[in-house]
Amino acid sequence: MLAAHTVADVRRAEQGLADDTGWDVLMQRAARGLADILDDRLPPGATPVVLVGPGHNGGDALFAAAHLGERGRRVNLCLLDPDRVHGPGLAAALAAGASVVDSPRGHTHLVDAVFGIGARPGLEGPAAEWARWQREEDPWTLAVDVPSGVDVDGGTLPGEHLLADVTVTFGTLKPALLLGPAADAAGDVVLVDIGLGPHLATPAVETFTPDDGPPAGHRMTGDGPEHKYSRGVLGVAAGSEAYAGAAHLVVAGAQAGPAGMIRFAGSAELGRRVVDRAPEVVAGPGRVQAWVVGPGGDDGTAELVRAALTEQVPVLLDATALQSLPDRFDVPALLTPHAGELARMLGVSRDDVDDDPWGHARAAASRWGATVLLKGRRTLVVPPEGPTRANRSGTRWLATAGTGDVLAGLAGAWLAAGLTPLEAGSVAAHLHGAAGVRANPGGPVTASGVAAAVPAVTADFLAGDLHRVRDW
Numbered sequence: 001m002l003a004a005h006t007v008a009d010v011r012r013a014e015q016g017l018a019d020d021t022g023w024d025v026l027m028q029r030a031a032r033g034l035a036d037i038l039d040d041r042l043p044p045g046a047t048p049v050v051l052v053g054p055g056h057n058g059g060d061a062l063f064a065a066a067h068l069g070e071r072g073r074r075v076n077l078c079l080l081d082p083d084r085v086h087g088p089g090l091a092a093a094l095a096a097g098a099s100v101v102d103s104p105r106g107h108t109h110l111v112d113a114v115f116g117i118g119a120r121p122g123l124e125g126p127a128a129e130w131a132r133w134q135r136e137e138d139p140w141t142l143a144v145d146v147p148s149g150v151d152v153d154g155g156t157l158p159g160e161h162l163l164a165d166v167t168v169t170f171g172t173l174k175p176a177l178l179l180g181p182a183a184d185a186a187g188d189v190v191l192v193d194i195g196l197g198p199h200l201a202t203p204a205v206e207t208f209t210p211d212d213g214p215p216a217g218h219r220m221t222g223d224g225p226e227h228k229y230s231r232g233v234l235g236v237a238a239g240s241e242a243y244a245g246a247a248h249l250v251v252a253g254a255q256a257g258p259a260g261m262i263r264f265a266g267s268a269e270l271g272r273r274v275v276d277r278a279p280e281v282v283a284g285p286g287r288v289q290a291w292v293v294g295p296g297g298d299d300g301t302a303e304l305v306r307a308a309l310t311e312q313v314p315v316l317l318d319a320t321a322l323q324s325l326p327d328r329f330d331v332p333a334l335l336t337p338h339a340g341e342l343a344r345m346l347g348v349s350r351d352d353v354d355d356d357p358w359g360h361a362r363a364a365a366s367r368w369g370a371t372v373l374l375k376g377r378r379t380l381v382v383p384p385e386g387p388t389r390a391n392r393s394g395t396r397w398l399a400t401a402g403t404g405d406v407l408a409g410l411a412g413a414w415l416a417a418g419l420t421p422l423e424a425g426s427v428a429a430h431l432h433g434a435a436g437v438r439a440n441p442g443g444p445v446t447a448s449g450v451a452a453a454v455p456a457v458t459a460d461f462l463a464g465d466l467h468r469v470r471d472w
């Protein structure tokens with residue numbers, strides 16, 4: 001797992017490390033890591049301009065500029081306020097040959113060291129002018145720690161901010177690098193280890209890396225005897241006269257997961273059609289270890305939700321079922337809205353959710369005592385308490401009808417197999433995104449095609465070897 005910590009937790013960890021090593025060591029580690037990456041990414045002969053703010057973020061970049069100067073590269077510096085600049089950093093950069101310039105205009109390579117974790121979101125004055133210049137001239141940009149102007153803890157973009165192709169961040173990721181609209185401002189994220197690890201608290205946000213395998217606790221790797229019931233049975237209440245396809249797609253997603261059996265609950269006619277396409281499915285009542293209710297549902301969905309909740313097993317509620325929520329859940333629950341559905345649940349506008357997805361998903365998780373999986377380009381899985389999972393797999397081609405139904409079935413299958421809503425939702429989102437890429441790298445996919453690609457992706461995940469999970 002790759003972790004992100006809040007500013008307060010980063011500050012506490014930095015203090016803990018600095019108590020052992022002294023503050024200088026931290027900044028020197030950050031600066032050297034930054035210089036190495038700049039050296040690697042800048043074309044030979046390119047002269048970058050560094051936008052230098054008043055704090056340590058500027059200090060990191062000034063010491064990095066000194067390293068680059070010592071290695072023979074020209075570096076220009078633009079100071080936000082010449083009276084407020086990291087003095088030793090500036091002295092080192094100038095001594096190594098860097099020059100101060102009045103304006104960044106004309107530079108094709110930019111280093112953003114205006115503000116780091118000390119930033120108040122939104123740029124003003126000369127810093128805001130730099131942001132406008134950046135949009136006009138579009139230089140290749142590397143951000144130091146975070147893109148300046150973003151809301152570091154919340155991932156929102158409340159005002160002017162800079163954009164980055166690459167963000168080099170120190171010690172741990174910051175929430176804005178993984179979630180919300182801010183994550184799209186950060187580009188590729190590269191982590192420089194400065195030794196904070198032992199001092200860091202529980203992360204605020206985490207995300208899978210290619211080496212991550214399945215979490216402990218699913219029924220497939222239990223020690224006991226293995227048979228279809230021990231792997232978990234998933235009940236599916238999805239589809240309706242008008243949306244029969246949802247029933248097929250939820251079943252296809254569920255069959256791509258680890259559950260031992262799927263029971264379909266729905267009209268006899270729809271049940272026959274589902275079994276015709278998927279003969280492994282059992283249509284009709286019986287015991288289940290988890291329910292998926294809602295995709296493609298109709299007026300009868302409220303009753304299906306009520307019935308599922310009386311069984312006291314974990315539930316996944318999607319689409320229509322999100323309009324029939326109990327006041328609080330007394331079973332493990334995974335709610336899977338897209339932004340429009342979450343807006344409706346909370347009585348806010350879709351724009352409100354798009355502007356602050358994490359804030360709204362957290363509000364819903366705490367309001368209902370459920371885990372909320374908010375679908376979108378960067379799907380979030382937010383439990384009522386504890387770290388959020390940010391999904392980084394997928395492709396924009398997944399924005400096509402029915403892929404959400406496949407995800408619901410897949411996540412339901414992992415729930416039935418014994419994972420918590422957080423684990424089931426985040427594993428399913430990770431595999432679903434990777435399957436979207438695998439189904440047709442770089443091009444369009446259908447929801448059925450995504451479901452068909454999930455089993456092979458799952459095999460790689462189970463082996464701890466799932467690469468190429470996104471095409472953005």
Ligand SMILES: NC(=O)C1=CN([C@@H]2O[C@H](COP(=O)(O)OP(=O)(O)OC[C@H]3O[C@@H](n4cnc5c(N)ncnc54)[C@H](OP(=O)(O)O)[C@@H]3O)[C@@H](O)[C@H]2O)[C@@H](O)CC1
Nearest residue numbers: 026027030054055056057060115116117118119120122145
């Ligand atoms: N501590 C360490 O040794 C290490 C730290 N590290 C590095 O330090 C960075 C954090 O440094 P930092 O705490 O100095 O904060 P930073 O973000 O540079 O700037 C704060 C200054 O900006 C100002 N300001 C803020 N927002 C503003 C706005 N919107 N508009 C205008 N002004 C604004 C604010 O002004 P004030 O609030 O005082 O008015 C304050 O003066 C961190 O991201 C990492 O890069 C690494 O080297 C590891 C070791």
Ligand SMILES: Nc1ncnc2c1ncn2[C@@H]1O[C@H](COP(=O)(O)OP(=O)(O)O)[C@@H](O)[C@H]1O
Nearest residue numbers: 338375376377395396398399401402403404405
């Ligand atoms: N721009 C995007 N980039 C990547 N994935 C996306 C994007 N938009 C949507 N998705 C994914 O596509 C799926 C769409 O689900 P949903 O909105 O419920 O569609 P449907 O109801 O048609 O099945 C979700 O898994 C979501 O995360």
Ligand SMILES: [K+]
Nearest residue numbers: 112115144146
């Ligand atoms: K910055």
